[in-house]
Amino acid sequence: MSVPPPPSKDFIREIIDEDLASGKHAxxxxxxxxxxxxxxxxxxxxxxxLNFGIAEEYGGxxxxxxxxxxxxxxxxxxxxSIQEDIRWLGFDWGGHLYFASDYFEQLYxxxxxxxxxxxxxVDEQSAxxxxxxxxxxxxxxxxxxxxxxxxxxxxxxxxxxxxxxxADGEKVLRAKIDMAxxxxxxxxxxxxxxxxxxxxxTGDKWCIYPMYDFTHGQSDALEHITHSxxxxxxxxxxxxxDWFLENLPVPSHPRQIEFSRLNLNYTVMSKxxxxxxxTEGHVSGWDDPRLPTLRGIRRxxxxxxxxxxxxxxxxxxxFQSTNDIALLxxxxxxxxxxxxxRYMAVLDPIRVVLTNYPxxxxxxxxxxxxxxxxxxxxxxxxxxxELYIEREDFMExxxxxxxxxxxxxxxxxxxxYFIRCDEVIKxxxxxxxxxxxxxxxxxxxxxxxxxxxxxxxxIHWVSAAHAIDAEIRLYDRLFRSETPDRAEGSFLxxxxxxxxxxxxxxxxxxxxxxxxxxxxxQFERLGYFCADIDSTATALVFNRTVGLRDAWAKAKG
RNA sequence: AACUCCGUGGUGUAACGGUAGCACAACAGAUUUUGGUUCUGUUUGUCAAGGUUCGAAUCCUUGCGGGGUUGCCA
Numbered sequence: 001m002s003v004p005p006p007p008s009k010d011f012i013r014e015i016i017d018e019d020l021a022s023g024k025h026a027x028x029x030x031x032x033x034x035x036x037x038x039x040x041x042x043x044x045x046x047x048x049x050l051n052f053g054i055a056e057e058y059g060g061x062x063x064x065x066x067x068x069x070x071x072x073x074x075x076x077x078x079x080x081s082i083q084e085d086i087r088w089l090g091f092d093w094g095g096h097l098y099f100a101s102d103y104f105e106q107l108y109x110x111x112x113x114x115x116x117x118x119x120x121x122v123d124e125q126s127a128x129x130x131x132x133x134x135x136x137x138x139x140x141x142x143x144x145x146x147x148x149x150x151x152x153x154x155x156x157x158x159x160x161x162x163x164x165x166x167a168d169g170e171k172v173l174r175a176k177i178d179m180a181x182x183x184x185x186x187x188x189x190x191x192x193x194x195x196x197x198x199x200x201x202t203g204d205k206w207c208i209y210p211m212y213d214f215t216h217g218q219s220d221a222l223e224h225i226t227h228s229x230x231x232x233x234x235x236x237x238x239x240x241x242d243w244f245l246e247n248l249p250v251p252s253h254p255r256q257i258e259f260s261r262l263n264l265n266y267t268v269m270s271k272x273x274x275x276x277x278x279t280e281g282h283v284s285g286w287d288d289p290r291l292p293t294l295r296g297i298r299r300x301x302x303x304x305x306x307x308x309x310x311x312x313x314x315x316x317x318x319f320q321s322t323n324d325i326a327l328l329x330x331x332x333x334x335x336x337x338x339x340x341x342r343y344m345a346v347l348d349p350i351r352v353v354l355t356n357y358p359x360x361x362x363x364x365x366x367x368x369x370x371x372x373x374x375x376x377x378x379x380x381x382x383x384x385x386e387l388y389i390e391r392e393d394f395m396e397x398x399x400x401x402x403x404x405x406x407x408x409x410x411x412x413x414x415x416x417y418f419i420r421c422d423e424v425i426k427x428x429x430x431x432x433x434x435x436x437x438x439x440x441x442x443x444x445x446x447x448x449x450x451x452x453x454x455x456x457x458x459i460h461w462v463s464a465a466h467a468i469d470a471e472i473r474l475y476d477r478l479f480r481s482e483t484p485d486r487a488e489g490s491f492l493x494x495x496x497x498x499x500x501x502x503x504x505x506x507x508x509x510x511x512x513x514x515x516x517x518x519x520x521x522q523f524e525r526l527g528y529f530c531a532d533i534d535s536t537a538t539a540l541v542f543n544r545t546v547g548l549r550d551a552w553a554k555a556k557g
Numbered sequence: 558a559a560c561u562c563c564g565u566g567g568u569g570u571a572a573c574g575g576u577a578g579c580a581c582a583a584c585a586g587a588u589u590u591u592g593g594u595u596c597u598g599u600u601u602g603u604c605a606a607g608g609u610u611c612g613a614a615u616c617c618u619u620g621c622g623g624g625g626u627u628g629c630c631a
Contacts, residue, residue, distance in 0.1 A: 181560090182560040524593080
């Protein structure tokens with residue numbers, strides 16, 4: 001009847017559509033170009049979803065290319081971890097794995113080409129002098145005394161640079177563009193620097209390394225990338241990107257398009273700050289579940305599918321926005337609600353004795369594994385005379401809106417029985433240590449009794465004799481400030497001291513013993529929990545991935 | 558006060574000169590063997606001022622606000 005509106009596309013996909021329609025390109029080739037100097041985080045995930053997503057949608061391909069032009073900062077360990085993280089996210093580059101370092105020889109030849117064209121020269125000024133003569137935002141720069149040296153001289157010097165005849169930093173190769181250009185990147189940018197450092201792929205073959213600007217666009221061109229998508233901070237580099245492609249005999253001319261990077265509230269995303277959190281021990285490592293690193297959120301139990309859905313909903317624009325972490329958590333809950341098997345776990349136990357339940361009897365209660373997926377079937381949960389329930393689920397003197405257990409009141413034990421609280425037993429300190437209750441045998445499985453009696457709450461439980469112990473790690477946002485980056489003082493001043501709470505007395509349904517590390521399940525009424533990689537059969541550890549929505553917590557403030 | 562990019566509910570994101578829509582959040586209700594899920598409803602928005610036009614979030618001008626740029630990092 002009504003025609004659904006065409007799905008709206010972001011501005012990048014619209015550009016691609018136009019380029020395909022106009023015949024500018026026959027297909028689409030994108031690339032994800034990480035520098036192997038750190039672990040991937042959610043910001044990278046946005047870029048990965050964009051680049052690999054476009055490749056999938058348009059039947060094109062997406063290359064994985066390591067931008068490895070700075071051997072001082074880069075390590076093979078990161079090359080491996082980055083690939084692992086991209087695969088985990090659910091993307092595949094097929095055979096298209098590249099390294100900018102594979103193009104070093106070609107880039108060198110192109111540098112020679114520029115020199116011969118009179119568009120590049122060897123500068124002998126110090127780094128400090130180059131900085132000083134670049135001018136500033138208001139005033140133009142001044143020319144290097146070496147700017148107009150003969151072509152042959154520059155070429156000879158550049159060859160000597162490569163041959164290792166000069167010390168680190170002694171000379172650089174610069175493009176000869178315009179020292180008065182309003183865009184500082186165009187004021188004779190450095191193309192090559194002398195750097196004696198072992199490169200993770202080329203070893204000590206080179207002692208000169210090309211700069212990012214001289215590498216990235218040409219690498220794109222060599223790979224016939226059609227659309228080179230990057231974040232906004234490279235906007236000012238685009239004229240230079242194009243200048244190289246226009247002045248070099250490259251096989252293609254990709255188009256650079258910039259989009260806004262991902263910002264999330266209550267966290268930090270910059271590599272530098274994440275590194276600081278790790279090295280200074282504010283978190284346990286790169287895979288700390290509180291971190292927005294892909295390794296962190298994986299350990300936390302976030303499914304890759306949820307990350308992809310999240311990236312889809314935040315979209316792609318040029319506007320610098322800060323996304324609400326609730327959007328991410330919603331995506332996580334949506335996937336987990338659909339997929340996660342349910343179990344019962346009591347985090348803060350209080351003992352319940354069913355005074356009218358036979359002393360040695362044990363029943364196997366049948367419980368649904370996932371109400372969203374009846375086909376997943378049921379599990380058996382042991383029930384006996386002594387149980388644990390959540391301390392929070394009992395109140396001696398309940399307020400009006402509290403529906404759970406209290407003296408004289410009846411509740412349903414999920415998949416168990418109705419129970420009524422008859423007596424509260426306290427220790428000398430007045431702390432509640434035990435609840436004496438009676439169960440209604442006619443409500444087996446939690447069924448409503450024939451007399452039409454209703455109950456306002458259903459609570460979770462575990463059988464005391466069958467329960468297994470586990471360590472539970474409750475995670476909260478790492479920062480108290482919504483924008484730790486912009487808040488007063490150092491971002492570290494705004495760390496949330498309660499971002500990790502470790503519970504050791506939790507009692508779990510015995511079925512949980514078989515949950516494998518990395519698997520995420522729901523603890524009914526509490527939230528989603530992921531068996532930690534530290535978890536073993538004898539010492540179970542669960543991380544709280546995210547809590548369930550909690551209307552009661554909200555109501556009581 | 559150089560160059561450049563960007564301003565749509567609380568947060569994101571659509572509308573390509575023709576009814577400002579969607580998601581999340583918030584709030585209210587219904588359903589419920591998870592105070593979960595699901596369903597229904599409500600609140601809140603085009604940075605400002607001019608101009609063009611029958612008609613402007615959209616085009617033009619000016620202003621205001623925010624970001625980026627002065628590495629031999631990427």
